Amino acid sequence: MARFELYGGRDPRQLPAYSVGEAARYLRIPAATLRSWVAGRTYPRQDGVGSFEPVIRPADPERRRLSFENLVEAHVLRALRTDHSIHLKEVRPALAYAEAELGIQRLLLNHQQLMTNGGELFLDRFGELVNLSRSGQIAMRSLLLEHLKRVDLDDAHIPIRLYPFLASGINTGRSVVIDPRRSFGHPVLAGAGIRTQVVVDRINAGESVEDLAKDYELSEDEIREALIFHQTAA
Numbered sequence: 001m002a003r004f005e006l007y008g009g010r011d012p013r014q015l016p017a018y019s020v021g022e023a024a025r026y027l028r029i030p031a032a033t034l035r036s037w038v039a040g041r042t043y044p045r046q047d048g049v050g051s052f053e054p055v056i057r058p059a060d061p062e063r064r065r066l067s068f069e070n071l072v073e074a075h076v077l078r079a080l081r082t083d084h085s086i087h088l089k090e091v092r093p094a095l096a097y098a099e100a101e102l103g104i105q106r107l108l109l110n111h112q113q114l115m116t117n118g119g120e121l122f123l124d125r126f127g128e129l130v131n132l133s134r135s136g137q138i139a140m141r142s143l144l145l146e147h148l149k150r151v152d153l154d155d156a157h158i159p160i161r162l163y164p165f166l167a168s169g170i171n172t173g174r175s176v177v178i179d180p181r182r183s184f185g186h187p188v189l190a191g192a193g194i195r196t197q198v199v200v201d202r203i204n205a206g207e208s209v210e211d212l213a214k215d216y217e218l219s220e221d222e223i224r225e226a227l228i229f230h231q232t233a234a
Contacts, residue, residue: 029074055095068159
């Protein structure tokens with residue numbers, strides 16, 4: 001555990017480092033949606049008020065602060081909602097099925113299981129619960145795979161780095177990374193470890209993309225991608 005010495009002996013992936021609003025911006029998820037995932041919500045019914053229980057347990061439930069692990073869970077859950085408008089009431093039974101029938105704890109964080117037969121069984125059950133067509137199920141699997149590709153795992157198959165999407169759509173740029181061991185988990189340029197905020201501040205101060213690329217020994221495209229990420233996450 002020596003590598004976690006700066007964090008009081010705690011794994012930095014489990015520290016409550018992000019507010020709901022901050023995490024929502026990084027992940028391109030509406031803040032209200034992410035809040036319902038981690039805190040639940042109520043909704044009106046003909047016979048009164050109904051409620052949805054949360055599907056992600058935040059690292060600090062009292063202050064609703066999220067950890068890096070929570071970010072990864074929300075990142076994967078985003079794939080299940082993308083293009084399908086899937087609600088909490090449909091996600092929860094599928095996750096409960098994975099835990100009770102497949103013995104998979106915290107499936108959204110367990111990428112090894114999601115990429116193997118356990119994940120296939122979960123997605124089959126999930127598709128049945130939300131009445132997705134065959135084509136819809138294939139599209140959902142493809143989206144999930146694209147999301148899983150943006151998470152690096154350590155030797156124990158535990159998420160260690162997340163490459164957030166640079167804009168609202170699916171894209172492959174990996175210039176920006178969220179790593180709980182670098183810059184206290186703030187987004188940084190993957191090739192230089194410089195916070196995206198620093199890049200924005202320098203550009204706003206009058207420096208050019210070319211100047212920053214030379215300073216950090218990066219390509220101009222990497223600098224532009226950092227700008228795109230930061231501005232669309234503002």
